[in-house]
Amino acid sequence: MRPHSGPxxxxxxxxxxxxxxxxxxxxxxxxxxxxxxxxxxxxxxxGPGRPGPALPLECEQILVLCRIRRRSVAELAGTLGRPVxxxxxxxxxxxxxxxxRVPVPAADSAYIPSSDPAAGNDPSVKLLEAVLAGLKTRxxxxxxxxx
Amino acid sequence: MPVSRPDSPMRTPxxxxxxxxxxxxxxxxxxxxxxxxxxxxxxxxxxGKTTFIGAVSEIPPLSTEExxxxxxxxxxxxxGVEHKTTTTVAFDFGRLSLDVPVPLELLLFGTPGQDRFxxxxxxxxxxxxxxxxxxxxxxxxxxxTAATFCEQIGLPFVVAVNxxxxxxxxxxxxxxxxxxxxxxxxxxxxDARATSSVAAVLLTLVQHALAAALARPAHSTDxxxxxx
Ligand SMILES: Nc1nc2c(ncn2[C@@H]2O[C@H](COP(=O)(O)OP(=O)(O)O)[C@@H](O)[C@H]2O)c(=O)[nH]1
Ligand SMILES: [Mg+2]
Numbered sequence: 001m002r003p004h005s006g007p008x009x010x011x012x013x014x015x016x017x018x019x020x021x022x023x024x025x026x027x028x029x030x031x032x033x034x035x036x037x038x039x040x041x042x043x044x045x046x047g048p049g050r051p052g053p054a055l056p057l058e059c060e061q062i063l064v065l066c067r068i069r070r071r072s073v074a075e076l077a078g079t080l081g082r083p084v085x086x087x088x089x090x091x092x093x094x095x096x097x098x099x100x101r102v103p104v105p106a107a108d109s110a111y112i113p114s115s116d117p118a119a120g121n122d123p124s125v126k127l128l129e130a131v132l133a134g135l136k137t138r139x140x141x142x143x144x145x146x147x
Numbered sequence: 148m149p150v151s152r153p154d155s156p157m158r159t160p161x162x163x164x165x166x167x168x169x170x171x172x173x174x175x176x177x178x179x180x181x182x183x184x185x186x187x188x189x190x191x192x193x194x195g196k197t198t199f200i201g202a203v204s205e206i207p208p209l210s211t212e213e214x215x216x217x218x219x220x221x222x223x224x225x226x227g228v229e230h231k232t233t234t235t236v237a238f239d240f241g242r243l244s245l246d247v248p249v250p251l252e253l254l255l256f257g258t259p260g261q262d263r264f265x266x267x268x269x270x271x272x273x274x275x276x277x278x279x280x281x282x283x284x285x286x287x288x289x290x291x292t293a294a295t296f297c298e299q300i301g302l303p304f305v306v307a308v309n310x311x312x313x314x315x316x317x318x319x320x321x322x323x324x325x326x327x328x329x330x331x332x333x334x335x336x337x338d339a340r341a342t343s344s345v346a347a348v349l350l351t352l353v354q355h356a357l358a359a360a361l362a363r364p365a366h367s368t369d370x371x372x373x374x375x
């Protein structure tokens with residue numbers, strides 16, 4: 001691979017970090033695409049499986065972090081200081097061996113009776129109402145202010 | 148739809164979607180745990196996004212990196228290989244757990260300061276409840292792109308004016324005019340350093356998103372006639 005002969009991005013805030021990219025590429029065994037659909041907000045928890053042998057350090061770190069509590073892809077990447085693209089691939093490997101799994105909230109986990117009859121049973125409205133109620137409970141002294 | 152479930156097809160469609168993020172993986176799933184919801188904090192560089200997230204997050208805001216691979220403009224004439232550049236872009240991440248009345252996890256995503264990395268903005272906004280467009284009155288224009296982005300993808304948003312010390316306070320209508328906001332888009336003032344102030348902005352946003360969800364055709368009383 002010829003390193004970095006393409007054009008550079010224009011912004012001074014962004015940088016082409018060849019060493020960083022190569023390091024990530026090595027970490028994932030040269031792969032650039034995960035096999036599982038993993039969004040930034042996909043949450044991972046420990047699964048019943050055993051990870052394979054010769055685990056990269058970062059995979060062990062992911063398992064340690066998820067043993068403490070479940071974490072999203074974005075949080076794992078931020079905590080490890082590794083790019084999301086690399087963490088997606090490592091997490092994907094750990095999902096294959098069932099060392100990690102994806103918890104799915106129960107359909108009724110956020111069910112609270114809606115105050116609006118027009119809302120019906122739509123979970124999105126129910127969830128929004130639950131968030132609103134949750135925020136009000138957590139922050140009782142939060143008063144919206146006019147701009 | 149604000150729920151983030153790995154197995155549901157809802158996401159903001161976009162052209163040239165990166166392969167991998169939409170692949171059909173068969174991960175082991177287990178039912179349990181709180182629902183996960185996303186909120187976006189957008190706005191230009193230095194408007195207070197990281198401070199805002201830190202004010203309510205139960206972990207110090209993380210700076211999460213993503214590599215964006217862009218096809219290079221040039222092709223190698225000898226090998227015919229198209230060059231790609233990889234740009235590192237960072238976004239903020241914070242987390243807020245709610246327990247009462249039901250356990251919920253709110254994930255807070257701050258957009259990168261440079262608004263030319265729109266690719267990552269789509270990932271941050273996909274499936275989100277809505278966005279807080281944070282603005283600094285000394286340079287409102289730094290947050291115009293954020294408001295335009297939300298409008299274009301139909302993401303409910305509020306404009307929160309971060310009142311820096313000594314900065315000029317504008318009346319609400321001046322902010323509305325500058326952003327060319329729709330009449331129902333809320334405008335609030337806040338202090339990004341103060342937890343209760345930031346929480347109030349989040350309350351306003353969720354209230355607004357709820358109103359928008361209720362106003363959608365599926366929730367109008369007429370829809371029962373169509374269903375019958
Ligand atoms: N006085 C004051 N300073 C603030 C406020 N919000 C942020 N700052 C400061 O403004 C600077 C930029 O804030 P930061 O959160 O890093 O902005 P970001 O680039 O949007 O993430 C930091 O030095 C903050 O401490 C505020 O509400 N009032
Ligand atoms: Mg910042």
